[in-house]
Amino acid sequence: MSEEALPLSGLVVLDISSFIAAPAAAVALADFGADVIKIEPPGEGDPHRHNYKNASYPQSDKNFPWQLDGRLKRSIALDLKNASARAVLERLIGRADVMIVNFPPPARERLKLRWEDIEPINPRLVYCSLTGYGETGPDRDRPGFDITAYFGRSGILDAARYEGGPPGLSLPAQGDRATAMTLVAAILLGLRQRDRTGKGSWVGTSLYANGVWANGTSAAGALIGAKLPPRQPPDRPRNALTNLYRTRDDRWLQLLVVRDDRLWEPFCAAIGRPDLTADPRFIDRGERRTRALELGQELAPVFAAKSYAEWEGVFSGTGIPFGVVGRLADVIDDEQAAHAGIFADTTNPEVPRTVNNPIRLGFAKPRTSGPPPAVGQHSEEILRELSYSDADIAALRKAGALG
Amino acid sequence: MTESGLPLAGLRVLDISSFIAAPAAAVVLGDWGADVIKIEGPDGDANRRIMHDSSNYPKGEVNYPWQMDSRNKRSLVLDLKQPPARAALDRLIATSDVLVCNFPPPVRDKLRLTYDDVKQVNPKLIYASLTGYGESGPDRDRPGFDVTAYFARSGLLDAQRYEGGPPGVPVPAQGDRATAMTLVSAILMALIHRMKTGEGSWVGTSLLGNGLWSCGVIAQAALVGAYLPHRPPPDRPRSALGTIYRTSDDRWLQLTIVREDKMWPGICETIGCPELLDDPRFATVEERRKRSGELATILGKAFASRDYEHWRKTMSAHGITFGVISRPQDVPDDAQAVACGAIVDTAIPEMPRTLANPIRLGFAEQQIAKPAPALGQHSDQILAEAGLSRDEIASLRASGAIR
Numbered sequence: 082m083s084e085e086a087l088p089l090s091g092l093v094v095l096d097i098s099s100f101i102a103a104p105a106a107a108v109a110l111a112d113f114g115a116d117v118i119k120i121e122p123p124g125e126g127d128p129h130r131h132n133y134k135n136a137s138y139p140q141s142d143k144n145f146p147w148q149l150d151g152r153l154k155r156s157i158a159l160d161l162k163n164a165s166a167r168a169v170l171e172r173l174i175g176r177a178d179v180m181i182v183n184f185p186p187p188a189r190e191r192l193k194l195r196w197e198d199i200e201p202i203n204p205r206l207v208y209c210s211l212t213g214y215g216e217t218g219p220d221r222d223r224p225g226f227d228i229t230a231y232f233g234r235s236g237i238l239d240a241a242r243y244e245g246g247p248p249g250l251s252l253p254a255q256g257d258r259a260t261a262m263t264l265v266a267a268i269l270l271g272l273r274q275r276d277r278t279g280k281g282s283w284v285g286t287s288l289y290a291n292g293v294w295a296n297g298t299s300a301a302g303a304l305i306g307a308k309l310p311p312r313q314p315p316d317r318p319r320n321a322l323t324n325l326y327r328t329r330d331d332r333w334l335q336l337l338v339v340r341d342d343r344l345w346e347p348f349c350a351a352i353g354r355p356d357l358t359a360d361p362r363f364i365d366r367g368e369r370r371t372r373a374l375e376l377g378q379e380l381a382p383v384f385a386a387k388s389y390a391e392w393e394g395v396f397s398g399t400g401i402p403f404g405v406v407g408r409l410a411d412v413i414d415d416e417q418a419a420h421a422g423i424f425a426d427t428t429n430p431e432v433p434r435t436v437n438n439p440i441r442l443g444f445a446k447p448r449t450s451g452p453p454p455a456v457g458q459h460s461e462e463i464l465r466e467l468s469y470s471d472a473d474i475a476a477l478r479k480a481g482a483l484g
Numbered sequence: 485m486t487e488s489g490l491p492l493a494g495l496r497v498l499d500i501s502s503f504i505a506a507p508a509a510a511v512v513l514g515d516w517g518a519d520v521i522k523i524e525g526p527d528g529d530a531n532r533r534i535m536h537d538s539s540n541y542p543k544g545e546v547n548y549p550w551q552m553d554s555r556n557k558r559s560l561v562l563d564l565k566q567p568p569a570r571a572a573l574d575r576l577i578a579t580s581d582v583l584v585c586n587f588p589p590p591v592r593d594k595l596r597l598t599y600d601d602v603k604q605v606n607p608k609l610i611y612a613s614l615t616g617y618g619e620s621g622p623d624r625d626r627p628g629f630d631v632t633a634y635f636a637r638s639g640l641l642d643a644q645r646y647e648g649g650p651p652g653v654p655v656p657a658q659g660d661r662a663t664a665m666t667l668v669s670a671i672l673m674a675l676i677h678r679m680k681t682g683e684g685s686w687v688g689t690s691l692l693g694n695g696l697w698s699c700g701v702i703a704q705a706a707l708v709g710a711y712l713p714h715r716p717p718p719d720r721p722r723s724a725l726g727t728i729y730r731t732s733d734d735r736w737l738q739l740t741i742v743r744e745d746k747m748w749p750g751i752c753e754t755i756g757c758p759e760l761l762d763d764p765r766f767a768t769v770e771e772r773r774k775r776s777g778e779l780a781t782i783l784g785k786a787f788a789s790r791d792y793e794h795w796r797k798t799m800s801a802h803g804i805t806f807g808v809i810s811r812p813q814d815v816p817d818d819a820q821a822v823a824c825g826a827i828v829d830t831a832i833p834e835m836p837r838t839l840a841n842p843i844r845l846g847f848a849e850q851q852i853a854k855p856a857p858a859l860g861q862h863s864d865q866i867l868a869e870a871g872l873s874r875d876e877i878a879s880l881r882a883s884g885a886i887r
Contacts, residue, residue, distance in 0.1 A: 238809050247718045249652050252644060266843055274491045294826070294842045295655075298504075298655065305548050309542045404636050408643075409639035417618060440673060443685045
């Protein structure tokens with residue numbers, strides 16, 4: 082597959098964004114052929130370049146998050162606060178198709194980076210905005226992050242918990258990365274509109290709206306006054322046969338014996354407790370439901386006595402259903418994940434495999450990525466494409482506009 | 485904005501899918517102007533009953549999940565196992581642009597609904613496939629659900645737990661709705677491809693792939709051998725000033741103190757324990773980290789003594805930074821949820837508000853949600869549009885192929 086055949090080849094995207102949600106959308110466009118130019122502040126660049134040292138991230142000396150969110154981009158280091166940089170930016174905007182921005186609104190005003198500032202420069206541009214909380218309203222200027230805007234504010238963390246327990250946990254950038262797919266869809270709708278009308282447009286989304294969308298079932302329930310039923314913790318099950326049990330190696334087995342009318346005896350035999358079938362306390366479905374707590378107390382030590390792998394062996398071929406609670410350590414080598422195209426090889430020896438974009442196309446494969454760019458690695462190359470001469474570039478450097 | 489001004493006006497989408505992820509993608513296309521025809525079997529999409537069938541759904545008088553996942557669709561009932569119904573479907577496929585399908589692969593084979601089957605009928609068709617685990621491999625035929633494929637198998641639930649605690653709990657359909665946006669993006673890529681080449685195509689995504697994309701940071705870390713330790717539970721945090729506390733009304737506050745040295749006196753004042761300021765055990769950041777358990781016990785008692793509203797006001801007054809952990813029932817009354825476009829009015833009297841899809845476009849507003857269709861409500865109308873005569877429709881009806 083040649084690059085020209087990729088659906089977004091020929092598209093020029095300016096990624097003037099930081100951290101994860103907006104840059105990850107730019108990655109997805111690059112995967113499918115777009116020429117993505119990352120505009121970063123000189124020196125440190127996008128702060129996300131340093132996130133792998135973040136205490137809430139898995140610890141590694143390899144810059145794995147930057148590989149993921151910087152792949153296939155070219156970097157120009159431009160100090161947007163420097164007056165001489167503005168002309169460069171405008172020339173970049175003049176030949177771009179898409180521009181992605183995630184500055185909070187006050188910074189956009191200061192930097193003259195609002196759609197109304199940009200539209201006169203390139204009326205065919207698709208201007209894509211990501212905010213934490215939307216473009217208007219009391220919190221529009223508040224910087225929004227994944228954990229606060231997508232998870233906390235949307236009600237997900239409160240809802241994702243066991244009865245009486247603490248709020249649920251989210252994983253680093255979990256909501257950012259889901260939001261990236263919404264931005265991709267918004268940009269593609271903007272491009273479609275341009276094909277139809279010849280005009281550029283503003284498109285965007287917010288972390289908050291994406292969190293509410295993901296929490297849509299509970300939120301739609303809340304809109305009509307319906308409340309989410311509390312989840313019983315595993316030590317207080319409503320149904321002991323569809324409960325979670327801890328195994329000897331601190332993994333969890335999700336039992337899914339829904340048809341215990343048929344499976345009760347084979348189940349007791351498989352777990353080595355045939356005596357339970359004669360136990361009058363658990364003699365039929367009704368009794369087992371009524372005494373879910375007691376039955377759970379019988380089963381918990383049984384499951385705690387064997388490892389997860391041993392249980393898989395025990396249940397294999399018995400028709401007793403259980404759900405796999407996977408661990409990432411296994412998932413990265415999961416044959417099914419390979420078939421689903423979830424991971425991809427890179428040509429970067431430091432980070433040889435990466436997480437693929439979840440969009441699959443019958444007519445094109447995502448590009449293979451090499452190492453992500455260093456800050457300003459492509460500054461001169463990009464400026465020459467804009468017809469800047471060596472002298473112009475030297476002058477920009479001297480003015481401190483260029484990194 | 486008239487319907488013809490919407491970016492997907494004129495596009496005809498066949499939604500031959502069930503439950504949430506794939507139908508929600510069709511909803512988004514409908515929001516932006518597509519004519520979405522929902523094709524259901526004689527019993528209808530099981531999502532029509534999920535509010536009652538699932539013990540994890542909020543229960544309401546209004547069938548809010550069905551309203552949300554079927555808004556602006558038309559319903560056609562076809563019993564695809566009957567050859568005349570299958571033939572009628574081909575007439576529809578011939579005049580459609582997009583077909584959304586989430587049958588497991590063996591069912592597609594049986595119903596002759598693979599991409600190879602339908603592209604012969606309409607080579608310009610975009611075939612959007614959603615699977616649990618991908619299109620090939622050992623688990624390709626396994627039905628996948630949000631909880632099992634997106635959350636459990638991907639390693640998300642295992643990672644989303646407190647140290648020593650049970651796996652995390654996702655909120656209903658959380659992964660399905662995030663995946664819908666990926667499917668929308670995939671379909672829009674195919675539309676761009678069709679515009680460039682005139683050809684239809686296969687596109688798709690899997691729940692497993694989307695789960696791993698959303699936890700891409702830790703998945704990418706796993707690929708370089710780095711793992712996130714489980715988070716210590718709130719009663720023994722790593723830092724007592726960066727953890728969550730329960731209030732007297734069973735809500736939670738997320739303390740997010742970044743400049744601890746500066747804010748420490750304010751915290752002591754806020755919680756009404758000024759004596760802590762002189763307590764040598766907590767005199768420095770290091771001492772406070774070392775005794776985080778002890779300090780968390782003191783703070784925990786203080787926060788548990790008053791309600792959420794009290795703390796929200798007091799902490800704001802003292803300039804103490806904290807994250808809002810909203811409950812789903814708080815979202816409908818949050819002005820910012822309306823401002824960011826998450827909550828919109830409907831034309832459904834029994835459900836006057838619903839959730840917008842998170843995409844925002846400067847040039848178009850989403851179609852207002854009208855009532856979701858009754859089962860087979862538009863069967864005759866749709867078949868007549870596809871060119872079937874009155875007699876043909878009557879004979880299909882007589883044979884039970886349509887309802």
